Amino acid sequence: MAYLDAASAVPLHPVARQALQASLDEGWADPARLYREGRRARLLLDAAREAAAEAVGCRPDELVFTPSGTRAVHSGVAGALAGRRRAGTHLIVSAVEHSSVLHAAEVHEAGGGTVTQVPVDRTGRVEAAAYAAALRGDTALACLQSANHEVGTEQPVAEVAEVCRAAGVPLLVDAAQSLAWGKVAGGWSLLAASAHKWGGPSGVGLLVVRKGARFAPQGPGDERESGRAPGFENLPAIVAAAASLRAVRAEAAGEAARLRELTERIRARVPALVPDVEVVGDPVRRLPGTVTFSCLYVDGEALLHELDRAGFSVSSGSSCTSSTLLPSHVLKAMGVLSEGNVRVSLPPGTPAGDVERFLEVLPGTVAAVRERLGAPVAAEAVPRTGGDLVVDATGRRCPVPVIELAKVIGDVPVGGTVRVLSDDEAARLDIPAWCEMRGQEYVGEEPADRGTAYLVRRVS
Amino acid sequence: MAYLDAASAVPLHPVARQALQASLDEGWADPARLYREGRRARLLLDAAREAAAEAVGCRPDELVFTPSGTRAVHSGVAGALAGRRRAGTHLIVSAVEHSSVLHAAEVHEAGGGTVTQVPVDRTGRVEAAAYAAALRGDTALACLQSANHEVGTEQPVAEVAEVCRAAGVPLLVDAAQSLAWGKVAGGWSLLAASAHKWGGPSGVGLLVVRKGARFAPQGPGDERESGRAPGFENLPAIVAAAASLRAVRAEAAGEAARLRELTERIRARVPALVPDVEVVGDPVRRLPGTVTFSCLYVDGEALLHELDRAGFSVSSGSSCTSSTLLPSHVLKAMGVLSEGNVRVSLPPGTPAGDVERFLEVLPGTVAAVRERLGAPVAAEAVPRTGGDLVVDATGRRCPVPVIELAKVIGDVPVGGTVRVLSDDEAARLDIPAWCEMRGQEYVGEEPADRGTAYLVRRVS
Missing domain, CATH: 3.30.110.40 (TusA-like domain)
Structure with a gap:
């Protein structure tokens, strides 16, 4: 059994588990109350906020906890757009953002706003110049992920932030895929992230709004989390999220190097082991643990199923694995093959043996799926004369x-x-x-x- | 130490703790994924939904899990109003709803909708006739809590639902305070609740939308939870929430009778033990564990502080205990005294001894606060002649x-x-x-x- 889908969710880090269990007794009361149980909960919440803010590189009063990374993105985009309403209603996003950003953009567009999608190159990377070209006088907000969730390509956030800053436009960074590995560099204005992507529990996201960034929370609010995330705080989980982020960071440098070497093995050896494969994503500027490739003449769902039977849990951006029967918008924006797509994303701690076993199993699995589909064998076709x-x-x-x-x-x-x-x-x-x-x-x-x-x- | 603020949050039920710990290993993966870890998570999610639906008395596909009761209310109100947009934009709420309902109503009003607040009598109870009178041709939605969170008064939900049904208007019930005790009777259309009010973990709410009720989710969505609650599911917590609701219900009848007797002691004896006290809320049609009274000439914050020092955690609707320095809107709508207000809400399992000790401590505590404030001693004033x-x-x-x-x-x-x-x-x-x-x-x-x-x- 090897779970290789960390980009989707990372198993709970041991520190998260300990912190969660330890705070179940202290962290269930309402931190807004003045009695002892409330004060204890407040202390836990304050400490978690400080730890998370230190890991992000922001002030504690700039960071609120949300119910998920998705909600952090939704609230962040809506609040930033509303806070900059006087500047205009133009929103810039990259074409390869997480669906939460694109859904927020759709709602903005449906409400009368305008949206520009910045294209990416074949590696999935945006150019800062493309953001510069997209900026307009009425641009209220720009969004860019720190790294892509499907192909692992890192984005030039600091350069794009600089371009935005020069134009007086705030940049919201979806840091869901990269926060485990380090702070997001550059002069961004807002940041969103999700605890279950770094080994924290589900039910916790982060939204950071830098002092000075205009922000007007949308929808019904309450007095919790600076008015930016209504509803009772998910407290023991918040404690576990902050503790595990700190723990993951302590191990990040060594683990990043180790995982990068493992994914490099996959990048290098899959094309040699499996004919007709395209490895996608930036070969260098990429997340340590993520590697994605597509196999010609392969049904992605069948391949995932066979890999699951062989004990490997991976994901795919192929159309047949989505409920809409559309290929991943990321692969589409990159212009790369979407059929037989496999994303391997290694959770911290993945043994090298799992990767080696995966490389052993993959060629036969792909071949079997191809055979069942009647796929052509490479270089078999013999040219004949004849028309179109x-x-x-x-x-x-x-x-x-x-x-x-x-x-x-x-x-x-x-x-x-x-x-x-x-x-x-x-x-x-x-x-x-x-x-x-x-x-x-x-x-x-x-x-x-x-x-x-x-x-x-x-x-x- | 006695924690007597169950209406705010109930300590984690042992079954919730067990279920949470048991599902940490099985429930961290994405239930939308097809590999084994995802399928296991999906099984847990499906089972939790079935258990919760059975406790509510609805179909599993009518129930979604939200990040909190507050978010359930916000999403429920917005979705129901949008789904009934053709009928009109009039919203009816009672004057004593939870702030989450009133905040949703404020947003609706700010967006051009109209809102009618149905008044309550001195016990905090609405009349079905008042809802009937408030209904208009353009009424899109009515909201009513099952029981009041500050004074414990039960509302005539079934009668109001009937009145609404006759007019073709859906009723949304905020069942946060009562769901632990039993199903909400009557022909309601939507229902919201919150797990940490019944001993489940924080981070989980319920939103039920009956088949046939028009509903159009607002804001950015995704494919999770029937498109009604975006973001990664808070899965181990959802499992714990459902398991504890079932457990709490199994104990509900006996525990309700026991707590009702304990709160009756407070209702009966506080006015005898403490001069110048008004016990508020319906004396009969009320939650088993909640009792509220106000003490003339008493600073609510000082009283809470003294009770906390004496080992009792209670809450208050007095103005001095709110960040806005306004008295509770519930007490205001009831027209009852707000100063020196104390809400005692007993968690299941509260020992009778805690209540007896509270009754021992209260008179001296109130007297000490009054003395410090220079409050008049009852019946001391001697009439004199003189003008105004x-x-x-x-x-x-x-x-x-x-x-x-x-x-x-x-x-x-x-x-x-x-x-x-x-x-x-x-x-x-x-x-x-x-x-x-x-x-x-x-x-x-x-x-x-x-x-x-x-x-x-x-x-x-």
Whole structure:
């Protein structure tokens, strides 16, 4: 059994467990009350806030505890936008933000605001210059993650913060993926994070609003958490969250180096072990424990299922693993292959043996899934003469349209085209990605009777 | 040491503690994931939902877990109002709702909606007829607590639900104070509750939306909890919440009878033990463990402090114990005395000895606080002839204005008046309440140079 999905949730850190159990007796009362049980709870809450603020690198009165990282983002975006209403209603986000940021942006747009999505390169990284170009006179807020949750790419937060600061625009940083590893550098104005991503309990997020940043909490409030997070404080969990953040940080430098070496093994060896794989994300500027790759001609859900049977818990951005049957917006924004996508994110403490076992198991697992799907064997296709071809893959889901394309590309002459008909959204991402990987020319798409026609020209 | 503030928070039930610890190992992963750790978390979440739904008396798919009772109320009110937008924007609440309901109503009003507050009688109870009278063609939603959090009075929820149903208006019930004791009867449409009020952990609330009730979640959402409560589920705590609700219910009937007898002792004996006390709230239709009284000529904060020193943790609705220096809106709506207010709410399991000790300690504690304030000794004042009197109590806080009034009422003849000048908001409530308790005539108030002049006519 190896749980390799730390980017989703990290098992409870032993310090979190101890702190939680120790504070169940002292931390259940209302910290707003003046009697002894309330005062004890208040002491715990104050100490937790100080510890968390020190780890973030902010003042304790700049930090409030929220019920989750998602709620921290929602409250942070709404409050910052409302606080800057006079400046305007323009919001900037990167195209690869966590869904909580994108959902907040959708609500802002539905309420009459405008949103600019800053694109990323093929590694998933934004350019500070792109934020500079997106800034307008009416920009109220910009948002940028510290590192991407799906591919691990680190973002140039300090540079973007500087660009924003020069324009007088606050930057909100979603630090959910990186706070365990260190403080977020640069002159950001707001920060959100989530305890269960660093080994703390669920039910606790952080929202930091720097002094001087305009902020007007939205929705009904109360007197708790500076009016920024209504509802009874989730106290024993808050204590556990702060204690575990401190503990995780104490181990961060050594553990980061160790995990980085382990993920480097995966980055380096998966393409050698498994044919037709694209490792995605920035190879250098990345989270220590996260590595993501996509396998051509593979059904992501089937692969996850087989890996689970083999004892490995990983996640995927493939369309077939999402409830909407859409590929991950992150992979889409990067323009990389989404089929057969696997994210491996190592929790601190992952033994090297787990990674080695994963590397042993993966090739056979991928091969088995491919075989079941009738995927083409690499370099098998023999060029024949003949005109252009049409492949009708309508009604078939990822990765079938790409498999069908790969099967026939050898049947058209160099210069000839294959027209793939598909009504699967993943094809829009994966057919161009396949062309990129295979060195074929992606000509474009056009509406067809059913779905869309994707045109590919054979060039080699 | 006796913690007697269950209405604020109940210490963790042993079953909650066990369930929490047991599920820390199984319940940390993302229940939306398909691998084994996610499936285990999902099983725990599903089981918790079924247990909670059974305790509420609803279908599991009608119930979602929220981060707190406050958030359940906020989301419930906003979603129900939005779901009924076509019907109109009129909202009905009782005047004695929990602040979370009133804050939601304020936000609704600020957004252009209209709100009617249904008044209560001197026991804090609404009349179903008053809800009927408040209903309009454009009423989108009505809210009513199952029982009051400050004075324990039970509300006629079933009757009000019937009145609302006849008008086609959904009723949202804030069941935070009563859910430990039993299901909420009647044809309500939405229900909110809070786990830490029944001995569950903090960080968990319930929101129930009956099938057929229109509901449109507001704000950014995600795919969790039927789109009604975004953010990673607070899972071990949810398991503990559901398990403890079931456990508390198993003990409810016996414990309710026992606590009711204990609070009856306080209701009966405090007025005999302490002069100039008003016991407030419905004497019969009330929560088993809650009893509230107000002491004339007493500073609530000083009394709480002295009781805390004596080992009793209670709360108060007196103005001096609130950050706003305003008396509790509940006591105000009831028109009862707010000074020297004490709420005693017994957690399940409170030993009879704690109540007896409280009754032993209370009289001396009240007397000491009164003595320090120079409060008049009952029936000491000797009538004298003379005209009307003016007492300038500006700049003095509750309970001083009432003390000054009581000191001089004997100095004016029957038929004469005392004019009390005060700039303390509590005087507006407490001077009429004093007149009611003392059988004097409260003539009314008028603006004065500083603050307000309250006119009292001596009639006995």
